[in-house]
Amino acid sequence: MFVHTSHSAKFFSLIIITPFLLLLSNSHALPLSSFPNVHFRSLNIPNNEHDIPHFRTLNRRRLHDCPSNNPYLQIIVNAVSPLPDEQYISVTVSGVTKPSDKYWVAMISPSHASVKYCPLHSLLYKETGDFSDLPLLCHYPVKAAYLKNDPEFLTCKKSECKKQGDGGKCMIKTCSASLTFHVINIRTDIEFVLFNNGFEAPCILNRTTPLKFANPNKPVYGHISSVDSEATSMRVTWVSGSNETQQVEYGNGKSVTSAAATFTQKDMCGGLVKSPAEDFGWHDPGYIHTAVITDLRPSEKFSYKYGSGAVGWSDDIEFRTPPAGGSDELTFLAFGDMGKAPRDSTVEHYIQPGSLSVVAAMADEVSTGKVDSIFHIGDISYATGFLVEWDYFLHLITPLASRLSYMTAIGNHERDYIDSGSVYITPDSGGECGVPYESYFQMPTSSKDKPWYSIEQGPVHFTVISTEHDWKLGSEQYKWMKSDMASVDRQRTPWLIFVGHRPMYTSAKSALISVDPVFVQFVEPLLLQNKVDLVLFGHVHNYERTCAMYRGKCMAKPMKDENGIDTYDNSNYTAPIQAVIGMAGFTLDNFSDKAPEWSLKRINKFGYTRIHATKEELKLEFVNSNTKKVEDSFRIMKT
Numbered sequence: 357m358f359v360h361t362s363h364s365a366k367f368f369s370l371i372i373i374t375p376f377l378l379l380l381s382n383s384h385a386l387p388l389s390s391f392p393n394v395h396f397r398s399l400n401i402p403n404n405e406h407d408i409p410h411f412r413t414l415n416r417r418r419l420h421d422c423p424s425n426n427p428y429l430q431i432i433v434n435a436v437s438p439l440p441d442e443q444y445i446s447v448t449v450s451g452v453t454k455p456s457d458k459y460w461v462a463m464i465s466p467s468h469a470s471v472k473y474c475p476l477h478s479l480l481y482k483e484t485g486d487f488s489d490l491p492l493l494c495h496y497p498v499k500a501a502y503l504k505n506d507p508e509f510l511t512c513k514k515s516e517c518k519k520q521g522d523g524g525k526c527m528i529k530t531c532s533a534s535l536t537f538h539v540i541n542i543r544t545d546i547e548f549v550l551f552n553n554g555f556e557a558p559c560i561l562n563r564t565t566p567l568k569f570a571n572p573n574k575p576v577y578g579h580i581s582s583v584d585s586e587a588t589s590m591r592v593t594w595v596s597g598s599n600e601t602q603q604v605e606y607g608n609g610k611s612v613t614s615a616a617a618t619f620t621q622k623d624m625c626g627g628l629v630k631s632p633a634e635d636f637g638w639h640d641p642g643y644i645h646t647a648v649i650t651d652l653r654p655s656e657k658f659s660y661k662y663g664s665g666a667v668g669w670s671d672d673i674e675f676r677t678p679p680a681g682g683s684d685e686l687t688f689l690a691f692g693d694m695g696k697a698p699r700d701s702t703v704e705h706y707i708q709p710g711s712l713s714v715v716a717a718m719a720d721e722v723s724t725g726k727v728d729s730i731f732h733i734g735d736i737s738y739a740t741g742f743l744v745e746w747d748y749f750l751h752l753i754t755p756l757a758s759r760l761s762y763m764t765a766i767g768n769h770e771r772d773y774i775d776s777g778s779v780y781i782t783p784d785s786g787g788e789c790g791v792p793y794e795s796y797f798q799m800p801t802s803s804k805d806k807p808w809y810s811i812e813q814g815p816v817h818f819t820v821i822s823t824e825h826d827w828k829l830g831s832e833q834y835k836w837m838k839s840d841m842a843s844v845d846r847q848r849t850p851w852l853i854f855v856g857h858r859p860m861y862t863s864a865k866s867a868l869i870s871v872d873p874v875f876v877q878f879v880e881p882l883l884l885q886n887k888v889d890l891v892l893f894g895h896v897h898n899y900e901r902t903c904a905m906y907r908g909k910c911m912a913k914p915m916k917d918e919n920g921i922d923t924y925d926n927s928n929y930t931a932p933i934q935a936v937i938g939m940a941g942f943t944l945d946n947f948s949d950k951a952p953e954w955s956l957k958r959i960n961k962f963g964y965t966r967i968h969a970t971k972e973e974l975k976l977e978f979v980n981s982n983t984k985k986v987e988d989s990f991r992i993m994k995t
C-alpha cells in the first residue's frame with residue numbers, strides 16, 4: 357500500500373501534487389486506491405523568521421510594521437491576572453480615527469508567540485481541510501476577531517472627541533469597538549494584540565500586557581471511558597500543567613493515583629516540510645493524567661473528583677457506569693465528526709458550526725439520567741495540528757464526557773499524515789498522526805497506534821475498528837476484527853454493532869471521494885459472515901440509513917410496524933443495516949439529487965442518534981439537535 361520514495365522523488369511529488377492536494381484536501385480524504393503510488397506533499401513553507409525576508413524579496417511586496425502616528429489608539433481588557441479557569445473577556449479598542457474593516461484583535465498564547473506575518477501559512481490551514489480566511493501570523497493565534505464584529509464600530513456610534521476647536525467643534529473624533537473572547541485555562545499566558553491590514557497581510561498596532569492563569573496546574577477537562585465490558589472499572593483522564601501524581605477520589609473514600617504523560621513537538625509527524633503540529637500550530641499540552649478506578653458496580657451512580665492538595669481539585673462530579681456486557685438493556689448516543697466551535701464571535705481554525713447545538717442537546721439528554729454511554733466515531737476535535745483546540749474541545753464535551761462513558765473511534769482528522777503509516781496519505785491530521793488523540797482518549801486497545809477494540813455494554817457487542825489503519829486481507833487489524841466478531845456470544849449479546857469512521861455507502865454528492873471501494877471489498881464480507889446487525893460510520897456529514905444490504909444491493913427492506921416505524925426482521929437475517937451518522941457538527945454535506953434504491957432515509961441536519969437496545973429490539977432514532985425532535989427512527993427485531 358505504501359511506496360517508499362527517494363528524496364528527489366518526494367520533491368517531485370511535492371511539486372506535482374500539491375496544487376491538486378490543496379484542491380481536494382478536505383474532510384473527505386481521498387481513498388488511496390484512487391491515487392496509487394503517489395506521495396502527497398505540502399509546499400516548502402517558511403516557518404521561521406529567517407525565511408521570511410527571503411519570501412518578501414521574492415514577492416516584491418512591502419511588508420511594513422503598520423506605522424501609526426495615532427497617539428490615541430488603545431487596547432484594554434476588563435480582566436487582570438490571575439485569570440480563572442473560564443472567563444469571557446471583553447477587549448476594547450479605542451482611539452481609532454478612521455474605522456475600517458481591516459482592524460482585528462487576536463488572542464495570542466503564549467504571550468511571546470510570534471505575531472509576525474507568514475503569508476504562506478494559509479497553505480498550512482488548507483492542508484488540514486480548512487479553506488476559510490484565517491490570520492496569517494507566524495504562530496497560530498488561539499482566536500481572532502475583526503473590530504467590525506462590533507456593529508457600532510464602522511458607524512462610529514461609540515465616539516470620543518479628542519480635540520475641540522473653536523466654538524466647541526470637534527477637530528479629532530475617535531471611535532471604539534468592544535469584542536468578547538471566551539477564555540479557558542490553557543495553562544500558558546495570553547495576550548491580546550491589535551492588528552491592521554486584515555488577516556491576509558497583518559501588521560501590529562498595539563498589544564495588552566500578558567495575562568496569566570491563576571493556576572496553570574489546575575486539573576481540568578476530566579472525562580471517563582470504559583476499560584472493559586464488566587463496567588466495574590473506569591478510566592478517568594484529565595489535563596494539568598503539572599506532572600506530579602494526582603488522585604481520583606471516588607465512591608465512599610476510595611482513592612487511586614494517576615500516571616501523567618505528555619507529548620512534544622518531536623512526537624508529531626512531518627516531513628521535508630514541518631507540519632502545523634510540529635511548528636506553527638504547536639501548543640504545549642501540559643500533562644495528561646489518567647487513572648483507572650475500580651470496585652464499581654455496573655449501572656450505578658457515584659461521585660468523584662480529581663486533583664491533589666498541591667494543584668487543587670475538580671468539582672465533585674456525578675457519574676454513572678454503563679450496564680455490564682450481557683445485561684438486558686442499553687441506551688447510548690452515537691455520532692461522528694463533531695469538533696468544536698467558539699462560544700464567542702471570534703474565528704478560529706476549523707470551526708464545526710453544529711457542534712454547540714449538538715452538545716447542548718445531548719447534555720440535556722444526559723442530565724435526564726436516561727443515557728448509559730456515548731460513542732463518538734471519529735473526527736473528534738478537528739484540532740488537526742493546532743493543539744490548543746484540544747483544550748477547547750475537551751472543555752466543550754465536559755458536560756457529557758465527565759458524566760458518562762465517552763468511547764471513541766479514530767478518524768482521518770486524528771490520524772492521517774504523509775509517511776506516518778496511515779492507510780490514506782493525506783495531511784488531514786495536520787501532523788498529529790494520532791498522538792494527541794490516543795493521549796486524550798485511551799481506549800481498551802491492545803497497544804499504541806492500534807486503535808481498534810471491542811466492548812460490550814448491555815445486550816450489545818461493539819466491534820470498533822480504525823478505517824485509517826491497514827484493514828487489508830491478512831493485516832493485523834483484519835485478523836483481529838474477523839476473530840473478534842466470530843467470537844461474540846450472541847446469547848449474551850444478541851446485537852453486534854460494527855463501528856468505524858469512513859463509510860461503505862453514502863449517497864452524498866461527495867460519495868466518490870468518501871468511499872474507498874477497496875475497503876468495502878475486503879471488509880464487507882466479514883460483516884455478512886458474522887451477521888452484523890448494524891453498521892455505524894461517520895466521515896460524511898449527514899444522516900443516512902440503508903436497507904439490509906450487501907455489495908450495493910438491498911437484500912431486505914423493513915416493514916412498517918403498527919406505529920408506522922420501519923422495522924427490520926433480523927430473526928430472518930439477510931444483511932447488515934448501515935447508517936452514516938457524521939452530522940454532529942461539521943458543515944453538512946448535500947445529497948445527490950436522486951436517492952439510490954438502498955438508501956431509505958436521508959437527512960442533512962445537525963443532530964445525533966439515540967440507540968436503545970433490549971435483547972429483542974434495537975431501536976435507533978435520529979434527533980435533530982435544534983428542535984430535539986426525532987426525524988427518523990427504525991427498529992431491528994430479533995426473537
Ligand SMILES: [Fe+2]
Pocket residue numbers: 383384734735767768769857894895896
Ligand atoms: Fe472524516
